[in-house]
Amino acid sequence: MKRLTKRSHIVKLLVGLVVGVLFMAFTFVKDDFFEIGKNLEIFSALYRQVSMTYVEDVNPNLLMKKGINAMLEELDPYTEFVPESDLDDFRLRYINTQYAGLGAKIVSLEDKSIQIAEIFEAYPAHKAGLEVGDEIIRINGQAVKGMTSEDVSHLLKGEEGTVIELGIKKNLTGTLENIKVIRQNIIQPNVSYSTTLPGNIGYIKLDKFLTGAADEVRKAILEMRRTAPLKGLVLDLRDNGGGILQESVKIVNFFVRQGQEVVFQQGRHGDNRFTYITKQAPLALQLPLVVLINERSASASEIVAGALQDLDRAVVIGKKSFGKGLVQQTYRLPYNNLVKVTVAKYYTPSGRCIQALDYAHKDNRGKAIKINDSLITEFSTVNGRKVYNGDGISPDIEINEQAQSMIVQELKNKFLISGYANQYYHKHSSLKDLQSFRLSDEDYSDFLTYLSAHNFTYSTRSEKALQYLRSELEKESRSEQVADELKVLAQKIRSHKNRDLVLYKEYIKGQLEEEIASRYYFQKGRYRVALTKDEATKKAQQILAATDMLVYNNVLSGKGNYHIIGKPKVHLASAEPLNN
Incomplete structure (x- = not known):
């Protein structure tokens, strides 16, 4: 009897604990729902009041979108609101890369013009004779200069089989052409x-x-x-x-x-x-x-x-x-x-x-x-x-890839590497052996001439930092006190900068070779040339090709320096x- 009474007390105690936990959980959930409901009411009333009574015209959709985005920014960069107008782009980024269009990448340049940055093999843009560097002037009669690349991309996409008329300014000749292209389903592969x-x-x-x-x-x-x-x-x-x-x-x-x-x-x-x-x-x-x-x-x-x-x-x-x-x-x-x-x-x-x-x-x-x-x-x-x-x-196994220098970044941003690749492509009818393709010193000199003809200039990070220092010193009325020192520093920076095209010659040549290869063999050509110089791939080949697989086995078994990663x-x- 005592044993039964004791067991009964234990059961009652356990039931009490469970009920208590459930009650606390329900209370927390109830409190959460109350706070959510209260804040929704406040936000709804505020949104309605501002939309109806603000002194200037208000775009309710834009106001709501900005409010939502500001709220989600407090969380993390990956939590995001996707309005109906952005659904197609969302699917392309996160679900499936299939769309109906031309098969070309576009970019917006500094002068707000829209240029073709890449052509996909065997798709409508390629078949229509469009080339990297061509400028899109109009789409179905609508001028596109000043538009964002996203807005232009929306205009280029549409229903499969529909015709789109493009006004194109050819890159090398500068001539204007009207080209009709039929949209096709484009599949950008994962591999x-x-x-x-x-x-x-x-x-x-x-x-x-x-x-x-x-x-x-x-x-x-x-x-x-x-x-x-x-x-x-x-x-x-x-x-x-x-x-x-x-x-x-x-x-x-x-x-x-x-x-x-x-x-x-x-x-x-x-x-x-x-x-x-x-x-x-x-x-x-x-x-x-x-x-x-x-x-x-x-x-x-x-x-x-x-x-x-x-x-x-x-x-x-x-x-x-x-x-x-x-x-x-x-x-x-x-x-x-x-x-x-x-x-x-x-x-x-x-x-x-x-x-x-x-x-x-x-x-x-x-x-x-x-x-x-x-x-x-x-x-x-x-x-x-x-x-x-x-x-x-x-x-x-760590491989330190060569960091991209400021000059290479600027050459890419100004599309000068891309532009020279176009020029090279039109001067040379073919590339016979991609595995051994290398630009000669004469070719690099030709590239330097191309840069001079296009008045290439750029500002290094150190030049920008020096300019900021000058402006701060002027605000404090101290610039005259250090004017000589600043002048000497500027000359040294300029001297080092002028050597960049020599210092980074091999890296720049590599970028040019990849870009040129893509003109003849599209993305596959770019990869084939890149792999011949890629240190990480070479290291992988060396490890996998070894007869004894010594390094491979040592890494996976954790021998020596490979035990702690x-x-x-x-x-x-x-x-x-x-x-x-």
């Missing part, structure tokens, strides 16, 4: 290039993880295998900003066993967790694999690189990745609008989240701060290698090792 490198090393350049990305990677692997058995594979995720999470899971699935956890996402509440597991038999379980990343590899790219690193399935080469460990979900809103909301953080198989910025905590300028050092934790891969959270994916210089906590 922009694939090839078999010397030594039977496969190479795949994956630009994004939109619809069909995994199928394109599978197709590329199978196509290369038809030619000859692959000794290894390089998956290039550099400059890949991500896309659809599920596509990244499918791609990891090609290289790991069925039933393997690839990534899990965790929302605000403890029960809001979802784990992504491989569902298919692998396509290339034993194929040696290298993944290339850089500082612009983000999100889904980091899931692939991080999962394969945690599972000791691939050697990661390049530079530390971007550090985006946040998951977004899209919700429908009334009147065909959308909102994309950050709903969770994702974690690689070892349990690390690679998110680098803490958007919940910002500095006095409103900028998100780096993840706090106290939250940086050490995790373990399957083979016991040490990896870390809170700052992207660190490569197993990207250790930050902070005091660390430790997580449980990954058992698999």
